[in-house]
Amino acid sequence: MSRWEPDASGRLRQAAMELFVERGYEQTTVAEIAQRAGLTARTFFRHFADKREVLFASSAVLLDRLAEAVEDAPASASTMTAVLAALDAAAAVLGGQHETARQRYSIISANAELRERELIKLASLSAAIADGLRRRGVADPEASLAAEAGIAVLRVAFEHWLSGPADQDLARIVRQSFDQLKTLTATI
Amino acid sequence: MSRWEPDASGRLRQAAMELFVERGYEQTTVAEIAQRAGLTARTFFRHFADKREVLFASSAVLLDRLAEAVEDAPASASTMTAVLAALDAAAAVLGGQHETARQRYSIISANAELRERELIKLASLSAAIADGLRRRGVADPEASLAAEAGIAVLRVAFEHWLSGPADQDLARIVRQSFDQLKTLTATI
Numbered sequence: 001m002s003r004w005e006p007d008a009s010g011r012l013r014q015a016a017m018e019l020f021v022e023r024g025y026e027q028t029t030v031a032e033i034a035q036r037a038g039l040t041a042r043t044f045f046r047h048f049a050d051k052r053e054v055l056f057a058s059s060a061v062l063l064d065r066l067a068e069a070v071e072d073a074p075a076s077a078s079t080m081t082a083v084l085a086a087l088d089a090a091a092a093v094l095g096g097q098h099e100t101a102r103q104r105y106s107i108i109s110a111n112a113e114l115r116e117r118e119l120i121k122l123a124s125l126s127a128a129i130a131d132g133l134r135r136r137g138v139a140d141p142e143a144s145l146a147a148e149a150g151i152a153v154l155r156v157a158f159e160h161w162l163s164g165p166a167d168q169d170l171a172r173i174v175r176q177s178f179d180q181l182k183t184l185t186a187t188i
Numbered sequence: 189m190s191r192w193e194p195d196a197s198g199r200l201r202q203a204a205m206e207l208f209v210e211r212g213y214e215q216t217t218v219a220e221i222a223q224r225a226g227l228t229a230r231t232f233f234r235h236f237a238d239k240r241e242v243l244f245a246s247s248a249v250l251l252d253r254l255a256e257a258v259e260d261a262p263a264s265a266s267t268m269t270a271v272l273a274a275l276d277a278a279a280a281v282l283g284g285q286h287e288t289a290r291q292r293y294s295i296i297s298a299n300a301e302l303r304e305r306e307l308i309k310l311a312s313l314s315a316a317i318a319d320g321l322r323r324r325g326v327a328d329p330e331a332s333l334a335a336e337a338g339i340a341v342l343r344v345a346f347e348h349w350l351s352g353p354a355d356q357d358l359a360r361i362v363r364q365s366f367d368q369l370k371t372l373t374a375t376i
Contacts, residue, residue: 078376080376084376116304116308119304119311120307141347142372144344145341145369148340149372149373152333152337152339152340156329159329177329179376180330181333181337182376184330184337185268185366185370187266187267187268187269188268188269
């Protein structure tokens, strides 16, 4: 095995997903993931802390994109327009591989520990949006409320996208969910 | 010690909160909680699975009240009006003891495991509201979206209430947060 491993991280992710689907998450070991990818366990641990983190590898990218999008929104943008910019950025990261996203979702849904990890991820995304809004001068509780509502929209839109056909555009579903929230709150 | 223990559960909760505040959550043992309450560890375990669950003892009541409130909302009520009824019911459960709620919140905030448990609780409240809405004939994704948005409002309102003076009415702050969400979404 050469010391230089082209896209070792991507190969490990692919191998892990295959094994999680074939054997179940609990039954899969790091050694098996590395072997399937044609790599060593040592290489695995250079890329991921444990097998759970393979499923959350894109969280850091997602967090950065959300924060950047809130920061880059025009100064004149309303609070919710800045949140929507963040959700568009999230949709660009998440809305790519429909089948992989479905597999990941079904693996996570079947395991309590992974569901908890997913909740923590969503909470950190909400916190990142709220922080970005505060840097734009939005006070609390408005910043927290807009961020939490935004993540509620993202979560529901993402699950709706997963349950539908592969060719749907996640950003469009996010926008529809936002419009639906607007309609729902208008009836109070 | 008599076999009949008046309000053993309440005494254990009180003792646990005192010790968590005095010594920290991690440093407190079940034996110490029971001793402080003048009870045995055996009695403790008749009421709580472990020391963590002392902090989440009211979750089941909260869940029931939310579900009942959605169910009892008039058939003519809009989706969000039914959600607001659920949040009013939650405010009635949560909005009582301000100082105890603050202590509980600060104990939970300081511990990653407890923060995770709190996220799971919030997710289960959202699921209970969504289930109640589906039983009212609200389809998905509207049911999930309304429930998630409702929990976002409850969470932000609750934290805002905790950070303010003790004599504020939680139900009123929930209503204000709802109005704020309506204003925020109207600017998209």
